[in-house]
Amino acid sequence: MENKLTQTIFSEATRLKIPAIILGGLALPAYSVFRTTIDIDICIYVNSQEVLDEFLLALKRKNIETLQKPKIEHDMFVVFGQNTEAEIWLKPCDAFSWDLQMVEKIQKYIDEVFVLSVEDYLLTKLARADRSSIDIDDILQILINNLNKIDWEYLRFRLKSKELMQDFKEILKAFEIDVNEDYQTKSKKIIEKFFNEK
């Protein structure tokens, strides 16, 4: 991977054994969805200020710096490379923090770049404070293109634990709308899987 800022951040995270994932629009192709984005959103899982400081020092040595003084209790900070910047989040979503199950379900995307499980990624879209129509559009496409990959039981468990069940059911109502026959068949499958699949 020849793209330096993102590559370096992930390389350093890997070297320091810090779990790191791509979030936001850049992660979408991992879930068979594409849209343009100009943001690089990365999330790291660190448990202490010492580890965070070690990570910041490692980035600084690679000429990736921040103008902030990141603290373990912060949500995110911005780092700057030569020509671009990236947001480094300390929690996968502004509405909730990491938990061990989420970390264990991280999946390899490409080289040293990882992503959340599709179920946890859906949650980050659904729970975010500034959720927009773009997030809803992303969720619809993810459900359509991953209906046979999603662990529906885990998704239901997650939605319940984050009090997002009602929001998700609102989204599912979209698949009750009368559309063409092919789409209708898939829509029915999504609803059926969500309510019945174990």
Added chain:
Amino acid sequence: MKEQKRKNTPIHITKADVERAFKKAEQFKRLLEQGRTKEQIFKDMLRLIEGGE
């Protein structure tokens, strides 16, 4: 740390939204059928964002 659920904007999805989502989902599958990989798509996106890094 207690996580407090904030109130998000209401969800309102139209028939046009659903049809567009299905069409876009099909477009991605076509990209894969044409030989592009998820990895290539990711790399291309990064190249566009990071430019001359």
